[in-house]
Amino acid sequence: MDKLNAMRAFNAVVLEGSFTKAAGRLDMSPQLISKYIGQLEESLKVRLLNRTTRRVHLTEAGQAYFERCQQIVQDIDDMENDLSNLQTQVSGTLRVSAPMSFGIHHLSEPIARFQDQYPEMKVELLLTDRKVDLLDEGIDVALRIGHLKSSTLVAKKIVPIRLVLCASHAYWRRHGEPQDLTDLSKLNYLRFTYSDLRTLLLDWSSSMSSQDFNSDFSSNNGDVIVNLAIQGRGYAIQPTFLTGAAIEANELQVLEKFAIESLGLYALYSHREFLASKVRHFIDFLSDYYGDTPYWDRYCNSQRK
Structure with a gap:
């Protein structure tokens, strides 16, 4: 038995006063609503509703169950809505790891602008040149410079590093x-x-x-x-x-005569699926902020003119 759907069906029947209206409210068939109620009563070993041709009435046990059941379903709905908001709203705390020197020189301003744009965001920045374990240390996104090797993490290139x-x-x-x-x-x-x-x-x-x-x-x-x-x-x-x-x-x-392979600044995170909105927006913000040719490379263009 799907206990949660059965509880939703029971609540709807009580609030609507009939199986037919409850079925319309939940977009189910009246037969499925009736099946859920029967399963609930069988599981609880009590009668919850007295049925007549026109109306359903709560039994004493049904009234007690309805009061608790309604609160449980509401709590579950609230929890799911809160989790959904975490995925769709840019809010909460974002924990970022980044290389020491890069973070000192080039992260303060974009983080400030990011928080100006999303005032509900809090940012915790960990500057270290060691490779942190995202899961063990609770890091949402790690910025790393180099050539990335195969990894279980998901990586997105933010900007080339010359x-x-x-x-x-x-x-x-x-x-x-x-x-x-x-x-x-x-x-x-x-x-x-x-x-x-x-x-x-x-x-x-x-x-x-x-x-x-x-x-x-x-x-x-x-x-x-x-x-x-x-x-x-x-x-x-x-x-x-x-x-x-x-x-x-x-x-x-x-000395331009010595050819040196470019690196990249990458954003690493744990999962591609169900990526939190705060992480996705932060990565996109950094990509737009630095652009294809970052501001620290502009001297190259002026030198070559």
């Missing part, structure tokens, strides 16, 4: 601009801990290894690496969302 090889003008003048990988290997590489030259340089030679490159500094933070590059300590391979301002201010010079 990498450049750059150093200060003083560094290039002092050491000369490298013409090939052999020249480059003799200079000082400010190494980002989480990346490997072999995965960055497209013209990498199979005869070379990471150990062939000089490096007296490494860090797991791109901001520190960019600042050291500005101070002339060596060259860096960093994303334009960190180097763009320094390049535009003529503090760093890019």
Whole structure:
């Protein structure tokens, strides 16, 4: 027996006063309504309704059952409506994970604008360069930079992330601009801990290894690496969302001759089906905010004119 539908049928019969009207209210046949009532009475081992040719009347047991049954059905309807609103309304708390440097430089303004547009939204932002477990840590959406490997998570690309090889003008003048990988290997590489030259340089030679490159500094933070590059300590391979301002201010010079594969900023979430409205709207908002060519890459267009 479908207990919930049987309870709905019973409520409708009591409120409408007849099986026929209850059937019309619930868009069921009178026969199905009668079947549900019979199943309820059989299950409860009591008579709930006294039936006449014109009207139905509640028994004492039926009256007691109706009072509780009506509240239960109403509570269930309210719960389903609340859950449905979570899927259709942009409200509640959104927990977002993002890389440290990207979040510091490029998430404050879009999050502020997102909350201006959706004032019922609360945002909790976790900045970390480790890969969080969305389910274990209760994260709604994780922003990650790189090439995504196969995963049980659903991913949507938000914006391309361009990498450049750059150093200060003083560094290039002092050491000369490298013409090939052999020249480059003799200079000082400010190494980002989480990346490997072999995965960055497209013209990498199979005869070379990471150990062939000089490096007296490494860090797991791109901001520190960019600042050291500005101070002339060596060259860096960093994303334009960190180097763009320094390049535009003529503090760093890019060497375009070295081909570097672009990465991507991806939004990861757990399920494609029944995606919460707050997650879908946040991802779409970020995509529109950054656009196909993000604002930190505009210096490239001006340089090439």
